[in-house]
Amino acid sequence: MEPSNRPKGDAFRQQKLTAWQPIMTPLKVVVIFFAIAVCFIPTGLTLLSSSNEVYEERVVYDGSDQTVDCSITTEGQGKVCTIQFTFTEDVDGPVYVYYEMENFYQNHRRYVSSRDPFQLEGDEVGKSDLETSCDSFVTNGSLIINPCGLIANSLFTDVFTLDSTNSIPQNSTLDESGIAWASDDVKFKQPSGFKSKAVNNFGTSCTAEGLPVDCQQYTDSSGQKYLFYYPDEDDVQYLYESYPGLISPIDGVTDEHFKVWMRPAALPTFRKLYGKVEGDFQANDTLIFSVTANYEVDSFDGSKALLLSTVGEFGGKNPYLGVAFVVVGCISLMFALLFVVKQMVSPRAKADASLLNWT
Amino acid sequence: QANEAGIKLMFDFLNFAKKCKAVIACRVSPDQKRQVVTLVRKHTSPAPMTMSIGDGANDVPMILEAHVGVGISGNEGMQAVRSADYAIAQFAYLQPLMLVHGRDNYKRISVVVMYSLYKNCFLVTSLFYYGVYSGFTATALYDSLMLAGFNPGWSFVGIILFGIVEKDLSRGVALQNPELYREGIENRDFNMGVLARWALAGLLSTTFCFFIPTAIAVGKIASSTGQDDGLLPFGTNILQALVIAVNLRLLLETNNVTLWSLGSYAFGIVLFIFGSLLHSLWPLSSFFTKVPFEYYDVAMVLNKNGISWLIQLLVVVMVLIPDFIAKYVRRTYFPKAADILRELDNGYGGGTEGGRTEGKGGIHANEDGKALSAL
Secondary structure (H helix, E strand, O other): OOOOOOOOOOOOOOOOOEEEOOOOOHHHHHHHHHHHHHHHHHHHHHHHHHHHHOOEEEEEEEOOOOOOOOOOOOOOOOEEEEEEEEOOOOEOOOEEEEEEEEOOOOOOHHHHOOOOHHHHOOOOOOHHHHHHHHOOOOEEOOEEEEOOOOOHHHOOOOEEEEOOOOOEOOOOOEEOOOOOOOOHHHHOOOOOOOEEEEEOOOOOOOHHHOOOOOOEEEEOOOOOEEEEEOOOOOOEEEHHHHOOOOOOOOOHHHOHHHHHHOOOOOOOOEEEEEEEEOOOEOOOOEEEEEEEEOOOOHHHOOEEEEEEEOOEOOEOOOHHHHHHHHHHHHHHHHHHHHHHHHHHHOOOOOOOHHHOOOO | OOOHHHHHHHHHHHHHHHOOOOOOOOOOOHHHHHHHHHHHHHHOOOOOOOEEEEOOHHHHHHHHHOOEEEEEOEOOEOHHHHHOOEEEOOHHHHHHHHHHHHHHHHHHHHHHHHHHHHHHHHHHHHHHHHHHHOOOOOOOOOOHHHHHOHHHHHOOHHHHHHHHHOOOOOHHHHHHOHHHHHHHHOOOOOOHHHHHHHHHHHHHHHHHHHHHHHHHHOOOOOOOOOOOOOHHHHHHHHHHHHHHHHHHHHHHHOOOEOHHHHHHHHHHHHHHHHHHHHHOOHHHHHOOOOOOOOOOOHHHHHHHOHHHHHHHHHHHHHHHHHHHHHHHHHHHHOOOHHHHHHHHHOOOOOOOOOOOOOOOOOOEEOOOOOOOOOO
């Protein structure tokens, strides 16, 4: 039997697919634009009203437009000032606390890639690999910096504390947990070989608590005592040593403020979450923050601000989203009306063969 | 052998032939056939596109000389077919070859090239715009893998299928209206004007696609968890809107929407979302990235955030509206012959003798044969 050269006859190969030929009639187009307007304008108004309900207060404390003078000129200066927020209306909490920076390019190409994920994960990484991945801040003299890189070693060092006794409502606390992505737990781990143990007193010996013999002591701000041990202390400068007082040796790279900082912001004006204050607030309630300014921004015309904001279903205070929807909806509506008018005034008859021009 | 008198005769012949609608040359040798083609091809201005059709071995030089050679297989053997670009079985098939397939493929390839330019202009300009906000340090707005996957992945299948399946007029209409072939002869679908239009559309699209999410994000919290999500979710949000817009843009361009079309446009979008989710899983987040594990959990966080979906909806509509309006105005108030014929073909406008009356824009099969009298 001779093989046949006859091409296969299915619809795809023979270009006989069932098709719908959309013809843009004025009616269909007008309906589409009206539908867009009907969907977008109410959505925009809802977004706007949700944004208007968000309570936001921003105080610039270091920069050309500062309202509180907490500016510093040297890194680590440690200037302390007070920022008081007074609620102008009743606000349902929680109220989120942010620090906002301007003119700080966390999105610089070399900055963004200057980190070693394996080192941050707790693995031991050799110096030459660190030099490839981090490029800067790999060593400090003879010590290897762990974690290396520009991001880790430019950590925001200002400290904000909430004055519980003088704030109204009293005993409000600043909860600094849960500010980083939950999935960051996997990316940031203490170096392998790190050990720590909470103890009641420093009388016990390291070995008795299951730690190597040259363990160290640490007491945190709440008075809890710890014994801890890092491997290769003589050769490595760990994060708690790069930032004494800011990063506890027990947390190390798992410190939430560090994790938040390590996620580079997309734009040079950005906010980073510092913590939140639970509870509901009434008009004239005050939250008093004590700011210890260590992070110098004056040399690059940067600015720092402390911010309180509630968060609605659509994020913080952000009128642009709602406005954009309303604007697009209105533009649609305008075109719909324009086309209706044009069709009534001087329509073009559909499929008018006399309009065929063969030029 | 060419000599002075001979050359003068050649050009006299050419000038005379140009004044005729058709020239019949008989009792010519194969080489003379070839010379006729060369004469027309090389000495006519503007340079024409030449096509030769032949069925025998004596037509081979002529077929080879022309731009496009068509060979007829059959009685005189396969010589002509072997040297030709296209082979058909009967002389009569030349008509659909040119008027239906030739025309369709001209339209298809014009759009394939222009669209490929458009989508890349769209993508690359958004990267350039980000430079404004990254101090022009060339930080990539998008993750390397998601960016590299743009051309072979998220915006690939749609345009390829378009190039295979797109058909703006049914076979019958195309055959009945050979004047439509002029569109190709005069390069109406593939010239500097068309290029400029697509390039500008790309620039406009990218201006919306980049600056709207940026305006919404500058110094603000655009996340319902209260966190500033950083560069990768921001970039992925823009890229997702871009991919959706670029695929739906093709839907706007399609004149015959088949299930294959809808499927392939949707495929690009679904592939992107699925790909970004896969890339966000721990083991795959080190794949093809500059900084391993940076993309971990990014797509999950992004897609859980209702605001990102709203931004994408806004951007896609804004990108498509100008093109939609331009197409509508052009087709309704400045219609070309093909536009009017398409309306007639779909049953709009009554009073056509022997015309099709089925389906006012409803689903129908493109059949060959049915003649449509349009004039």
